[in-house]
Amino acid sequence: MHQEQERIEKIIAGDMRAFQALVEDYQRLVCHVVFRMVHNEEDREEICQDVFVKVYQNLSKFEQKSKLSTWIGRIAYNTCINYLKKKKVPLYEDLAPAESGESGSSPNKESYLDRVPGGAKLADETVSDKEMYKFLHEEIAQLPVQYRAILTLYHMDDLSYQEIGEIMSLPDGTVKSYLFRARKLLKERIIEKYPAEELW
Amino acid sequence: MVTDKRDEHLSEAQLQAYLDKDAALDRKWADKHLGNCPHCRQALSTYKQLYRGLADEAGFMLSANFVNSVTARVEAEKNYRFDHLENGLMVLLGLVALASILVFTDWSSALMEYFRSGSISLVPSFVKDLPLLSEGRWHLVLFALLALSAVGLVDKMLVQMRHR
Structure with a gap:
């Protein structure tokens, strides 16, 4: 904490090396949030840059009431939300009910399966992790933006419910509930x- | 959220709580149940695979020169801000200077005198004609010089900050 404070003071005093070290330390977190929330590949890196420019410009206003990672995460999340608003992407969709039936009646599900060449795999084929992860990433991309952000912050950045709640301005209970629903659906x-036997 | 129905399979919430290491779950009971129940073991295995997939970083890559790009942008933004600050300061000082001149001098009569005499090249006589100086208000001139020095100092500080 003391080191963090020292680094912040250095950056405010104009030490660009200290700022570069900060970017290196937090680029993974920012990249996770931005890449998961923004689908347009061309805009992602620029948005990541925007986040760090905002971090630099507002660092003197950081009151250290929360962790620096949470504060940077919030800037990343809000920057993405503003970008998505500009692009008129619906932000507050809810999940399709998890109990939508085995036929996959959710429109997202159908649209994805329609694009899969050959349809479902044969029972005697085993699924590689890589293939399953690819499928999973595509399924995650279909989720509403808030669910994507929560899944990423929890599983990729190991943040707690409270920290995620601070970043997204949501109560801890809502974070936990969204996480549960998203994982159940996935x-x-x-x-x-x-089919189950392919996963073994 | 994590209910404990000992005579049934682990619920979805309990399976997730198990992998999240949620303290609210009776872990001993869950371990024992998982040891005896293939159904729950399979469900847990699917969740484990899901958790691994959720932590998979494939595709999350920034360019190699990302840090340098950010630094360059920060520098550019900083210069842009300083440029605006400097320009704003200059405009403000220009207005103050113009207002001072209008307040402390009698330009209309001084200019009229010049046009009448037609001797624009005679600067010393122009200075002498200014009511400000002719009336011996040198302290105002001194004030103006100090103000100019202050402006120079502020400008120097801005330049130094920009370089830093």
């Missing part, structure tokens, strides 16, 4: 796509 999609 698990069901995996089972629908790959």
